[in-house]
Amino acid sequence: MDIKYINGGVTAPKGFLASGIHCGLKPGSLKKDLALIYSEVPAAAAGMYTKNKVKGAPIYITKEHLTNKKAQAIIINSGNANTCTGDDGLQKAKKMASLQAKELKLKTDDVLVASTGVIGVPLNIDAIKNGIPLLTENLSMEGSNDASEAIMTTDTFQKQLALEFYIGDKKITIGAMAKGSGMIEPNMGTMLSFITTDLSISPELLHEALKSTVNVTYNRVSVDGDTSTNDMVLILANGSAENPTITKKDENYDAFLNALTDLSTIMAKNIAKDGEGATKLLECQIIGAKSDKDAVVLGKSVINSSLVKTAMFGSDANWGRILCALGYADIDFDTEKVDVTFESSAGSIKVCEAGSSLPFDEGIAKKVLNEKEIVIKVNLFLGNHSAYVWGCDLSYEYVKINGDYRS
Structure with missing residues (x-):
């Protein structure tokens, strides 16, 4: 199977837009801190999460929203993990999703949530609320760079990648962005990865492919042995490539799994390479x-x-x-x-x-x-x-x- 790496990240596949802005979540910082990934049509969705018993509020909300195995948007903030903040954190994670859903005219459970940053500090939901209109307005096919920058914390470089391959005469594209530099022994840490693809595949097999891939890529990274509270890998597959829907583990499934694993291996190595203070x-x-x-x-x-x-x-x-x-x-x-x-x-x-x-x-x-x-x-x-x-x-x-x- 021929895999071709191309320019772009999460907006490389058909039907995906992204954006990233500064909304002011971390006092004194002017870096972008709020990101959005949006599929123009409903997508099959799956996730993998940290094994830490202490979990960030966004993980509980995202898991809840993924019970129907579909989603259309992911909102991500950096600068605050929204972890160890009790019911307040859960309410604010839910609020992030509902505010973004309203702006996109979606159902709340069609929006997934992720956060990364300092643990134990209440999330400034007003800053996010005020930022969402601009975040939505800025959605574009060129928005992957801004989104990738907005999810960074101590990362020293952006981590995004895209590739394409063919199933029959249909070109399939996969894009990804990730952040991760410290508190990382993924199984998963603080590591976030978001993957988009225009492949048409059943939600069940999408989850199978993601689980298989994560086990041999992201879960084989360790920067410092500390498993974070907020780690997650999410994937959206919106079917815009118009390939025959993959519903069984055949050669088309294998082609997708190989491409997804190939891409995720490079992303995982980039996370390890960018370990906090790392030189090698x-x-x-x-x-x-x-x-x-x-x-x-x-x-x-x-x-x-x-x-x-x-x-x-x-x-x-x-x-x-x-x-x-x-x-x-x-x-x-x-x-x-x-x-x-x-x-x-x-x-x-x-x-x-x-x-x-x-x-x-x-x-x-x-x-x-x-x-x-x-x-x-x-x-x-x-x-x-x-x-x-x-x-x-x-x-x-x-x-x-x-x-x-x-x-």
Whole structure:
């Protein structure tokens, strides 16, 4: 199947508009903080959410609105998570949806809600109310950049992407935007992703495809091991491509699933790359595991290790920290079989074989680890299963950012 990446984000698929404005949710900030995604026709919709027991108010409202498996708009604010704010937060999340629905002449449950930002601070619903008319007025096919900017918090760059592929003679387009920089071990953190497509597909299979994709992409990212309260991935499919509706898991479903996974892999890696204070993207490849689950747990253990992360920041080939992280993951493996190799655009160097040290050139290792994207390859020689997980290094800047996040 041919996949072509194209310019654009959530407005790349037919029938989608977006906008982003500044409404003043965070005192002293002039950045855009309110975003809207709108489908010109009703869309099949699905969502995946954080596993944290403490959940933001928008998650409860969005889940409620998705019980009918359809939606037509998503309103998102940054600067305030609307979390740990009790009934007040739930009422305001519902109010966000109802105000936006009224402006778009939709039913309230056709609007989904998402928030990101500081936890435990009452949401300024008046600022959102005052901003919604302009937010709606600004909807356009060129609005994806503004929307993408409006959902950012400590992100250092916008994360949006689009691709196209064909089902028969019908061109299918998928677009996405995401935010995420810290408090991220998605399963999901503070991570939001919004995906649009003009594909025609049943809501049930849309959910199946999203769940499968999230499990092998967004849920394999960890910046700092902290699972946030507000994470969600939402997808809208409005059918404007006019392909025969996908109602079973056939070759057309597989083509969509492959494209969605491809796009989401890149988005997930961009979230890891933009970890708060990060200077390097880390990819841990666990191969030769007994099961996919074992591989993911072991990979996450390596990626979440502060000692591994700081070693990567310092370009130090301290492979013993990797074996240490594998060892406390509570997964059975043979410590005397493990190989570890570091790879980057500067080359490849094996530093551990059969669980023991190898003589290697520290200068070459330093050169490999000085690059911006590092692969930590671990071979267990136990089975045929593997998993790739993504994270980032741990720098001085991470502490600085999170030491005064509220100020």
